[in-house]
Amino acid sequence: xxxxxxxxxxGKGGVGKTTTSANLAVALAQENQKVVCIDGDxxxxxxxxxxxxxxxxxxxxxxxxxxxxxxxxxMIRDKRLPELFLIPAAQTRDKSAVSPSDxxxxxxxxxxxxxxxxxxxxxxxxRGFRNALAPADLVLVVTNPEVSSVRDADRIIGxxxxxxxxxxxxxxxxxxxxxxxRGDMLSTDDxxxxxxxxxxxxxxxxxxxxVASNRGQPVSFANNSKAGQAFHNTAKRMLGEEVPFxxxxxxxxxxxxxxKMMKFRGD
Amino acid sequence: MxxxxxxxxxxxxxxxxxxxxxxxxxxxxxxGDWHDIFASLMEKITEKEKFFQGAKLAMDVGNRILHAADxxxxxxxxxxxxxxxxxxxxxxxxxxxxxxxxxxATRISVPKPERIIxxxxxxxxxxxAIFLRKTIRSGFKVVSNGHIIIFGDVNPGGEIIAGGSVIVxxxxxxxxxxxxxxxxxxxxxxxxxxxxxxxxxxxxAISPKxxxxxxxxxxxxxxxxxxxxxxxxxxx
Ligand SMILES: Nc1ncnc2c1ncn2[C@@H]1O[C@H](COP(=O)(O)OP(=O)(O)OP(=O)(O)O)[C@@H](O)[C@H]1O
Ligand SMILES: [Mg+2]
Numbered sequence: 001x002x003x004x005x006x007x008x009x010x011g012k013g014g015v016g017k018t019t020t021s022a023n024l025a026v027a028l029a030q031e032n033q034k035v036v037c038i039d040g041d042x043x044x045x046x047x048x049x050x051x052x053x054x055x056x057x058x059x060x061x062x063x064x065x066x067x068x069x070x071x072x073x074x075m076i077r078d079k080r081l082p083e084l085f086l087i088p089a090a091q092t093r094d095k096s097a098v099s100p101s102d103x104x105x106x107x108x109x110x111x112x113x114x115x116x117x118x119x120x121x122x123x124x125x126x127r128g129f130r131n132a133l134a135p136a137d138l139v140l141v142v143t144n145p146e147v148s149s150v151r152d153a154d155r156i157i158g159x160x161x162x163x164x165x166x167x168x169x170x171x172x173x174x175x176x177x178x179x180x181x182r183g184d185m186l187s188t189d190d191x192x193x194x195x196x197x198x199x200x201x202x203x204x205x206x207x208x209x210x211v212a213s214n215r216g217q218p219v220s221f222a223n224n225s226k227a228g229q230a231f232h233n234t235a236k237r238m239l240g241e242e243v244p245f246x247x248x249x250x251x252x253x254x255x256x257x258x259x260k261m262m263k264f265r266g267d
Numbered sequence: 268m269x270x271x272x273x274x275x276x277x278x279x280x281x282x283x284x285x286x287x288x289x290x291x292x293x294x295x296x297x298x299g300d301w302h303d304i305f306a307s308l309m310e311k312i313t314e315k316e317k318f319f320q321g322a323k324l325a326m327d328v329g330n331r332i333l334h335a336a337d338x339x340x341x342x343x344x345x346x347x348x349x350x351x352x353x354x355x356x357x358x359x360x361x362x363x364x365x366x367x368x369x370x371x372a373t374r375i376s377v378p379k380p381e382r383i384i385x386x387x388x389x390x391x392x393x394x395x396a397i398f399l400r401k402t403i404r405s406g407f408k409v410v411s412n413g414h415i416i417i418f419g420d421v422n423p424g425g426e427i428i429a430g431g432s433v434i435v436x437x438x439x440x441x442x443x444x445x446x447x448x449x450x451x452x453x454x455x456x457x458x459x460x461x462x463x464x465x466x467x468x469x470x471x472a473i474s475p476k477x478x479x480x481x482x483x484x485x486x487x488x489x490x491x492x493x494x495x496x497x498x499x500x501x502x503x
Pocket of ligand 1: 010012013014015016017018019020041122123173174175203204205206207209210213227
């Protein structure tokens with residue numbers, strides 16, 4: 001096995017990096033892939049919370065790096081999906097406790113046993129981002145369809161390029177068809193025109209994401225939400241499958257509505 | 268008056284032609300007896316002694332056959348007048364050989380063959396520019412004293428700073444400064460010129476929000492103001 005290291009980043013905070021990391025990890029594990037998530041957001045860990053593994057943490061990333069435990073001991077196995085693991089972040093330390101070369105070494109050690117190593121990076125372009133970027137084979141940039149988030153995504157894409165880790169791929173999260181249709185939100189086309197990178201996922205705004213996160217059970221576990229489906233589609237694309245994008249864009253919504261109206265009249 | 272006499276008179280001024288060349292002076296001798304023409308040459312030189320002082324002389328003797336004694340005397344007499352004879356040009360192989368024996372050049376550096384002249388004339392020197400084939404993304408900056416050419420987009424938050432002009436073969440939505448050192452002739456061209464801010468030679472352009480389809484535009488200073496005009500192939 002030779003795992004692919006995928007770093008999830010965004011620049012701007014709160015756009016859905018951790019949500020995406022958790023859900024892609026779950027979706028990939030459900031495709032029978034061996035997946036380990038690394039929480040790169042040292043000091044502000046929350047990937048463990050979203051994955052519902054908080055109460056099982058004994059060792060963390062900094063313990064591994066500083067030699068207080070072996071990697072295996074810091075890897076929490078998810079009981080729901082035996083091929084899914086988490087290496088949590090330390091909550092008490094700052095980001096300088098880990099260096100980019102530590103991250104590269106760690107990933108090298110994990111590569112033999114895994115199919116995917118998913119690194120959730122912190123917001124910003126500082127040390128934590130550099131740590132998460134260093135071992136990456138692929139960078140997925142998460143953005144929301146709004147100007148400031150796209151601007152930061154653009155910056156990250158440029159930095160990824162400059163570090164010769166490009167081209168990054170794009171996940172557009174929290175797409176709200178109603179707002180896009182009213183022109184209150186950028187459309188997928190607007191975003192792609194500016195960022196000009198490959199789109200690998202479009203995730204709708206979906207209440208169930210928040211509910212699921214609070215429960216420690218990411219939406220991807222169940223297949224009954226739009227966001228969950230979108231994450232599964234994204235995971236399949238990561239595995240090389242051709243999956244068409246879901247009908248969550250304004251135009252399609254409009255067409256659906258039109259179709260409904262016609263039906264109504266016909267009745 | 269006899270016509271042949273007139274001919275001689277007409278010919279006389281032409282029998283000794285003097286012109287300046289890169290290497291000094293070139294004297295071309297016309298037809299006529301060597302001794303006569305030599306005599307009138309020395310006469311002329313004596314007349315304009317100041318002009319010939321220290322001159323470097325090449326002499327075209329035409330078809331004349333001259334021997335070592337003739338050329339030797341010529342050189343010595345010129346040397347007396349402080350004139351250096353360095354070359355003898357002649358169509359006569361004998362004269363050429365004699366001159367070479369005396370250590371004189373038989374060729375003056377004529378301009379090099381045509382081909383090279385042409386290539387010099389047709390290649391225009393141009394100015395320094397840097398070329399980037401990429402998208403300039405938010406937070407990135409391209410700086411140059413010369414001109415800047417971007418084959419790609421300049422995204423919002425990206426910055427281009429040039430001593431000269433700026434050409435963006437793409438959409439230009441970032442901050443662009445041309446002629447930062449005060450060059451008022453600097454221009455900014457883009458296929459879609461929609462910058463966050465545009466300055467030429469320190470003058471800030473207030474660009475109205477574009478309406479309609481993007482068109483190639485050229486921004487330059489006209490009457491102290493930065494003006495963007497749609498590129499028009501007919502009026503450049
Ligand atoms: N598709 C979605 N629909 C609805 N809510 C979402 C969606 N994606 C994310 N959220 C919510 O947005 C909030 C921020 O998400 P998340 O923590 O994943 O962002 P982040 O980029 O990791 O933030 P940070 O930069 O702080 O690490 C959370 O409350 C999450 O539940
Ligand atoms: Mg996060």
